[in-house]
Amino acid sequence: MAFSYRSPCPVASALDVVGDRWSLVVLRTIFAGCRTYGDLAGMSEGISTNILADRLARLEEFGLVTKTPYRMHPVRNEYRLTRAGADMLPILQALADWSLKHVPGRWAQPDWFARGRPADFYPAD
Amino acid sequence: MAFSYRSPCPVASALDVVGDRWSLVVLRTIFAGCRTYGDLAGMSEGISTNILADRLARLEEFGLVTKTPYRMHPVRNEYRLTRAGADMLPILQALADWSLKHVPGRWAQPDWFARGRPADFYPAD
DNA sequence: GCACTGACTTGCAATATGCAAGTGACGTAG
DNA sequence: CTACGTCACTTGCATATTGCAAGTCAGTGC
Numbered sequence: 001m002a003f004s005y006r007s008p009c010p011v012a013s014a015l016d017v018v019g020d021r022w023s024l025v026v027l028r029t030i031f032a033g034c035r036t037y038g039d040l041a042g043m044s045e046g047i048s049t050n051i052l053a054d055r056l057a058r059l060e061e062f063g064l065v066t067k068t069p070y071r072m073h074p075v076r077n078e079y080r081l082t083r084a085g086a087d088m089l090p091i092l093q094a095l096a097d098w099s100l101k102h103v104p105g106r107w108a109q110p111d112w113f114a115r116g117r118p119a120d121f122y123p124a125d
Numbered sequence: 126m127a128f129s130y131r132s133p134c135p136v137a138s139a140l141d142v143v144g145d146r147w148s149l150v151v152l153r154t155i156f157a158g159c160r161t162y163g164d165l166a167g168m169s170e171g172i173s174t175n176i177l178a179d180r181l182a183r184l185e186e187f188g189l190v191t192k193t194p195y196r197m198h199p200v201r202n203e204y205r206l207t208r209a210g211a212d213m214l215p216i217l218q219a220l221a222d223w224s225l226k227h228v229p230g231r232w233a234q235p236d237w238f239a240r241g242r243p244a245d246f247y248p249a250d
Numbered sequence: 251g252c253a254c255t256g257a258c259t260t261g262c263a264a265t266a267t268g269c270a271a272g273t274g275a276c277g278t279a280g
Numbered sequence: 281c282t283a284c285g286t287c288a289c290t291t292g293c294a295t296a297t298t299g300c301a302a303g304t305c306a307g308t309g310c
Contacts, residue, residue: 006170010224010231011153011217017228021144021298028136037257045131048299053258063227074307076256084227090219092136098216099135102188102209103142106135146267162288173268178289200275201287 017062018088022047026055027085028092030065031113031121035078064088066123086121142187143213147172151180152210153217155190156238156246160203189213191248211246 005013018024029043037056041049056079059065064085070078093114099106130138143149154168162181166174181204184190189210195203218239224231 005228006150008230008232009150009153009170010221010228010234012150012170013228013231014220014224015146015149019144019146019149021140024140024144025131025134025137028134038255041257045134045137048301049258050260050300051298054297074256074305084223087223087226091216091223094215094219095139096135098209098212099139101212103130103135103138105133106138107133109135163286166288173270174289175269175291176267179266 014091017064018091022051022055023059024088024092024095026052026059027064027081027088030079030081030085031089031092031116035080037077037079040079059085080123081121083118083122086118086123089116089118089121139216142189143216147176147180148184149213149217149220151177151184152189152206152213155204155206155210156214156217156241160205162202162204165204184210205248206246208243208247211243214241214243214246
């Protein structure tokens with residue numbers, strides 16, 4: 001149950017948090033403005049709902065997103081970035097830059113993404 | 126057998142290449158100067174050798190590293206970064222920056238890493 | 251009531267990971 | 281020239297993670 005990092009290396013540690021096939025894709029989708037489970041489940045990459053639920057729980061545990069009900073009866077939740085989550089933006093940008101340089105036929109990054117800064121996505125508090 | 130990207134999204138595509146627990150840790154170790162299989166197998170995170178062999182083959186397939194014999198009798202190979210591999214540096218730096226900000230007790234980045242630029246690691250040709 | 255939606259959960263097969271042990275080419279000591 | 285060691289992997293197998301489909305359950309619209 002107890003989580004532990006593989007080593008004190010900062011690269012390895014970040015990958016202990018988001019080093020899988022989906023975590024960063026989910027975060028990207030939240031950056032893009034999707035906030036509900038349904039919106040996220042509808043992402044174009046086709047994530048299965050059990051994985052989505054698991055990744056959201058994990059991201060919440062690690063303090064990258066918050067889950068807050070925006071309506072009761074029925075409960076509807078909203079997933080939002082924390083500061084730590086917003087601070088992942090440079091990682092996403094670096095990944096996107098690499099793909100645009102080395103993989104043909106990728107989508108161009110929208111301007112809000114390419115030029116965005118983490119602080120632009122910090123929660124309002 | 127045929128590989129295909131989940132979507133044309135550049136973030137998702139980069140993760141199709143290196144979105145797992147080990148690929149970027151292996152790359153980090155090559156950046157750090159480890160070039161032989163034995164050096165890589167000895168990394169402090171303790172990768173198992175079957176995974177290491179698989180990741181090196183994958184990184185080679187995707188053109189991020191090259192495997193070249195530096196000695197025959199017996200054959201000893203050297204793994205080196207290609208340009209595409211060296212261009213992963215900003216991703217590693219962004220991951221490290223995030224950890225240093227959000228995970229306590231991580232190692233500081235050595236200067237060659239924090240200040241390095243991909244071109245510093247391009248193959249000599 | 252009765253279908254419908256949104257947000258998950260569950261079951262289960264397929265795939266990936268981790269550990270330990272094995273293999274084979276070669277080099278070195280005796 | 282035989283035994284032992286090293287390097288670079290491979291193999292076997294148990295466990296964990298992923299992916300797909302289907303099910304659940306609260307509430308809403310009609």
